[in-house]
Structures are given as structure tokens and as C-alpha cells.
Amino acid sequence: MTTPAVAAAQERTRHEESGRGTLVSAEKLYTLASPQAAAAELRAAGFADDTVRYAVVAYRLIYRTVDAHGRPTTASGLFALPLDAGRHLQAVSFAHGTGAHKDDSPSMRRGVFHSAPAIAHAAAGAAAVAPDYLGLGKGPGLHPWMDIGSETTASLDMLRAARAFAPRTGHVLDREVLVTGFSQGASAALGLGRALEAGEDRWFRLGALAPVSGAYDFGGAELPALVEGRLKAKPSVVYAAYTLVAFNRLHHIYDRPGEVFEYPYDATVEQRFDGAHTGLDLMQGTPDSLDDLLTEHGRALLAHPTGAMAAALRTTDAVCTDWKPRAPIRLYMATGDEEATTENTEHCRAALARKGVDAPVVDVGEVDYQESRHLGSNVAATTAIVRWFGELRRR
Structure with missing residues (x-):
């Protein structure tokens, strides 16, 4: 060991x-x-x-x-x-x-x-x-x-x-x-x-x-609050899109954008997170509600993560749980x-x-x-x- x-x-x-x-x-x-x-x-x-x-x-x-x-x-x-x-x-x-x-x-x-x-x-x-x-x-x-x-x-x-x-x-x-x-x-x-x-x-x-x-x-508090509408709507849409796109690039959580994003955003959202689009571009290029952005499967991935998504979130969510800081915090x-x-x-x-x-x-x-x-x-x-x-x- x-x-x-x-x-x-x-x-x-x-x-x-x-x-x-x-x-x-x-x-x-x-x-x-x-x-x-x-x-x-x-x-x-x-x-x-x-x-x-x-x-x-x-x-x-x-x-x-x-x-x-x-x-x-x-x-x-x-x-x-x-x-x-x-x-x-x-x-x-x-x-x-x-x-x-x-x-x-x-x-x-x-x-x-x-x-x-x-x-x-x-x-x-x-x-x-x-x-x-x-x-x-x-x-x-x-x-x-x-x-x-x-x-x-x-x-x-x-x-x-x-x-x-x-x-x-x-x-x-x-x-x-x-x-x-x-x-x-x-x-x-x-x-x-x-x-x-x-x-x-x-x-x-x-x-x-x-x-x-x-x-x-992120998985146990932030994403549930986002999906349940307890956070501000428009930023939640952008964060939901960013989460799915960024996590998919590293962990392969979906095969096609259409599995998680509704039409017409399935053809555009991934390209919005290419480093060349501004925050204003993201706000204008996404809908005002999660219902218009996410398919049923996309919402489920955020609300009840499984497989690669769940594994990735366990790593993300370990920053407060898997060590004991000795320094003042x-x-x-x-x-x-x-x-x-x-x-x-x-x-x-x-x-x-x-x-x-x-x-x-x-x-x-x-x-x-x-x-x-x-x-x-x-x-x-x-x-x-x-x-x-x-x-x-x-x-």
C-alpha cells in the first residue's frame, strides 16, 4: 500500500x-x-x-x-x-x-x-x-x-x-x-x-x-440546487451546459450532444465553450431555462449522476473530505x-x-x-x- x-x-x-x-x-x-x-x-x-x-x-x-x-x-x-x-x-x-x-x-x-x-x-x-x-x-x-x-x-x-x-x-x-x-x-x-x-x-x-x-x-449540493431551480436561472443554464461539455471532454459521459442538449442547442453549445466565445456569447447562445436546454437524460445526469459522471464528481467533491488540513483555514x-x-x-x-x-x-x-x-x-x-x-x- x-x-x-x-x-x-x-x-x-x-x-x-x-x-x-x-x-x-x-x-x-x-x-x-x-x-x-x-x-x-x-x-x-x-x-x-x-x-x-x-x-x-x-x-x-x-x-x-x-x-x-x-x-x-x-x-x-x-x-x-x-x-x-x-x-x-x-x-x-x-x-x-x-x-x-x-x-x-x-x-x-x-x-x-x-x-x-x-x-x-x-x-x-x-x-x-x-x-x-x-x-x-x-x-x-x-x-x-x-x-x-x-x-x-x-x-x-x-x-x-x-x-x-x-x-x-x-x-x-x-x-x-x-x-x-x-x-x-x-x-x-x-x-x-x-x-x-x-x-x-x-x-x-x-x-x-x-x-x-x-x-x-459540486455533485451533492451545487448540482441539485441548480437542477431544482434554487439558484439564479440564467447562470444555472450556463453552468449546466459547461458542466456537461467540460466533463464529457475528460470523462466521456455522452456520445452525442443530442443525448443531453435539446434542439437547436445540441448543434451549438459545445462550440460555445471553445475559449473564443465571451460570457455574453454564452448568455445569448443559451436559453433562459434548463427545460429548454436539457433533454431528460441530460437533466438526469446532473440530478442523479451515474457511471463516469458519478466517478468524476467523487473526485471533484473530495477537496474537503479526503484530507485534514493542519494550517489555519x-x-x-x-x-x-x-x-x-x-x-x-x-x-x-x-x-x-x-x-x-x-x-x-x-x-x-x-x-x-x-x-x-x-x-x-x-x-x-x-x-x-x-x-x-x-x-x-x-x-
């Missing part, structure tokens, strides 16, 4: 042999030349600016990693550093929320929702490391949405690339990593934390975890979240409690961002997490 320690050692060996985390290129994207400029950047994205202490310089890193099948590929991400800070910096890894277009990622656009949390952490004095994930940003191929394994490897290898690049900027990254993420990225953050605590990297160790509004129990959420049911957070807290882990839930309240409490939770939680991580760094 392979022990966790042996498995971690084997994973380290595989990563070293494959060159995972090797820096391919680094490009300076922009400089926020004063704390005031960094604050303005955050305000433009709708985020608070009261934790800003430093100017910020942002880079795009491209690095070697592996795809969802373990084959060599490349990925990109945002690396944001505080200017005029000390030589030694603590890394904060931020995993972003759902995007379908390649530009829906931290390194592709500035002053926007996906990049703002990284800028906030850097402006507070941390080295912010924000992977774009596979297939987004400058990464080739399609994005394997909600695939925890590849989100974890992309995040860990981005940390390695950032550590390799940091000395070129006059910095060294400390061993302890503070890990956070929003929505899709909340599960990714837990996956990264699990890998770090398992010793899958020779240098980095987990310092703390702060996931926000995650679908931690807080679970952030928003009252009335209309996209990620708060049952996810409660199920995660309870699963961790059964293992003896105290994971307090921090409810940021009824917050809105562009009329969305789900998005608002990222805005409000970012400020709270920047403050908490700052307190941890000062200890």
Missing part, C-alpha cells in the same frame, strides 16, 4: 523529471507606480483600496506543466509584486473564478474582476501568484473546467515558475504559501493546499487557506449567494469538523457586485482575506 509520504515523493520525482514549473518566458505587463495608482486600479475593478501600502509591478509568466491526462503542456499566469518591499516575500496564491474565454484570466487584462484580488494582495506586501489555468490565458487547448487535478498542477507549477523568476526582480519567495481562491478557484485552492501539505513540492509549504464561495460539494461566503449554494460551505465545514479541523465560516453578508451576491462575495472577502493574511505575515 502506498503511503501519502511515498506518493508525495513519487509526485516530486515525476515533476522534476518532466520539468514541471520550468519558466518558459516572463513579460512585464504594467507598473502601478505608486500606492495611489494601485488603489485606483482596485477601485476601477470595484474592489476596496483601504489595504494598499505599495506600488505594484505585474508580469505574465508562461511555464511548463501537465494537462489533465498528465501530458506536457504550458500554462500562463499573473505574478504581481510590491515595489520597494523587502527582499523576502511571502507568496499568496489566488485561484480565479469561472471563465470561458481565454481572456477571462488574471494575466490577460488589467483592472478587472479576475486580476484585482492578485493586485490587492501585492499592494498589501505579498507576492501574488495567480494561475490562468489550463486552456485559458496563453495556454493551448481547451479549458478543463472544474477538474481539480489539473487546477492543482497548474497552480503548483505556477508557484514554482514564480519562485524561479523572483530573483530576477531582486526577491526570494518564502517557503510558506497563503492560498485563496474564489468560486471555481475555491476548490482549486483546496486542491493546492492539499498538495502542499502532502509535500508535493520540496520548497513550498501551506501557511493558511481562505477559499471563497466554492462549489466544494477560514471558509468565506455571502448570504443569499444565487450561484454557489451556501450548502457547499456548510458541507465543507462539517466534513472538516468530522476530521477535527476547526474551519470557521466567515459570512461577508448580503453584498452585491453588478447585481450579483456571488460576485460580491469575492469583492468583500478579498479585503477581509488581505487583512487576515497580513496579520499572519506579521506574526
Whole structure:
């Protein structure tokens, strides 16, 4: 029987042999030349600016990693550093929320929702490391949405690339990593934390975890709430389509789109998730109700998963159940979240409690961002997490 320690050692060996985390290129994207400029950047994205202490310089890193099948590929991400800070910096890894277009990622656009949390952490004095994930940003191929394994490897290898690049900027990254993420990225953050605590990297160790509004129990809480109409209708349609398309690409859960999608969407939905269509394209290219999108079989796959779908969801849903974090952890959420049911957070807290882990839930309240409490939770939680991580760094 392979022990966790042996498995971690084997994973380290595989990563070293494959060159995972090797820096391919680094490009300076922009400089926020004063704390005031960094604050303005955050305000433009709708985020608070009261934790800003430093100017910020942002880079795009491209690095070697592996795809969802373990084959060599490349990925990109945002690396944001505080200017005029000390030589030694603590890394904060931020995993972003759902995007379908390649530009829906931290390194592709500035002053926007996906990049703002990284800028906030850097402006507070941390080295912010924000992977774009596979297939987004400058990464080739399609994005394997909600695939925890590849989100974890992309995040860990981005940390390695950032550590390799940091000395070129006059910095060294400390061993302890503070890990956070929003929505899709909340599960990714837990996956990264699990890998770090398992010793899958020779240098980095987990310092703390702060996931926000995650679908931690994707099969047991999120999909039932979506199918039963307990979440906002239009985002539910898009998430249902994304789930079936993305999971089918990796796990082969249907043979033909017409098995799960109603006419005329059976001929168009898969192409909408090609990395070239925007969120607006997805909203306009899908119906307003699940009844118009899904066949009876498609709905059943989400409501009562079997076979390959059930097996895939068991892996996705293990982020809170198959390990025991030793580092401090807080679970952030928003009252009335209309996209990620708060049952996810409660199920995660309870699963961790059964293992003896105290994971307090921090409810940021009824917050809105562009009329969305789900998005608002990222805005409000970012400020709270920047403050908490700052307190941890000062200890």
C-alpha cells in the first residue's frame, strides 16, 4: 500500500523529471507606480483600496506543466509584486473564478474582476501568484473546467515558475504559501493546499487557506440546487451546459450532444465553450431555462449522476473530505449567494469538523457586485482575506 509520504515523493520525482514549473518566458505587463495608482486600479475593478501600502509591478509568466491526462503542456499566469518591499516575500496564491474565454484570466487584462484580488494582495506586501489555468490565458487547448487535478498542477507549477523568476526582480519567495481562491478557484485552492501539505513540492509549504464561495460539494449540493431551480436561472443554464461539455471532454459521459442538449442547442453549445466565445456569447447562445436546454437524460445526469459522471464528481467533491488540513483555514461566503449554494460551505465545514479541523465560516453578508451576491462575495472577502493574511505575515 502506498503511503501519502511515498506518493508525495513519487509526485516530486515525476515533476522534476518532466520539468514541471520550468519558466518558459516572463513579460512585464504594467507598473502601478505608486500606492495611489494601485488603489485606483482596485477601485476601477470595484474592489476596496483601504489595504494598499505599495506600488505594484505585474508580469505574465508562461511555464511548463501537465494537462489533465498528465501530458506536457504550458500554462500562463499573473505574478504581481510590491515595489520597494523587502527582499523576502511571502507568496499568496489566488485561484480565479469561472471563465470561458481565454481572456477571462488574471494575466490577460488589467483592472478587472479576475486580476484585482492578485493586485490587492501585492499592494498589501505579498507576492501574488495567480494561475490562468489550463486552456485559458496563453495556454493551448481547451479549458478543463472544474477538474481539480489539473487546477492543482497548474497552480503548483505556477508557484514554482514564480519562485524561479523572483530573483530576477531582486526577491526570494518564502517557503510558506497563503492560498485563496474564489468560486471555481475555491476548490482549486483546496486542491493546492492539499498538495502542499502532502509535500508535493520540496520548497513550498501551506501557511493558511481562505477559499471563497466554492462549489466544494459540486455533485451533492451545487448540482441539485441548480437542477431544482434554487439558484439564479440564467447562470444555472450556463453552468449546466459547461458542466456537461467540460466533463464529457475528460470523462466521456455522452456520445452525442443530442443525448443531453435539446434542439437547436445540441448543434451549438459545445462550440460555445471553445475559449473564443465571451460570457455574453454564452448568455445569448443559451436559453433562459434548463427545460429548454436539457433533454431528460441530460437533466438526469446532473440530478442523479451515474457511471463516469458519478466517478468524476467523487473526485471533484473530495477537496474537503479526503484530507485534514493542519494550517489555519477560514471558509468565506455571502448570504443569499444565487450561484454557489451556501450548502457547499456548510458541507465543507462539517466534513472538516468530522476530521477535527476547526474551519470557521466567515459570512461577508448580503453584498452585491453588478447585481450579483456571488460576485460580491469575492469583492468583500478579498479585503477581509488581505487583512487576515497580513496579520499572519506579521506574526
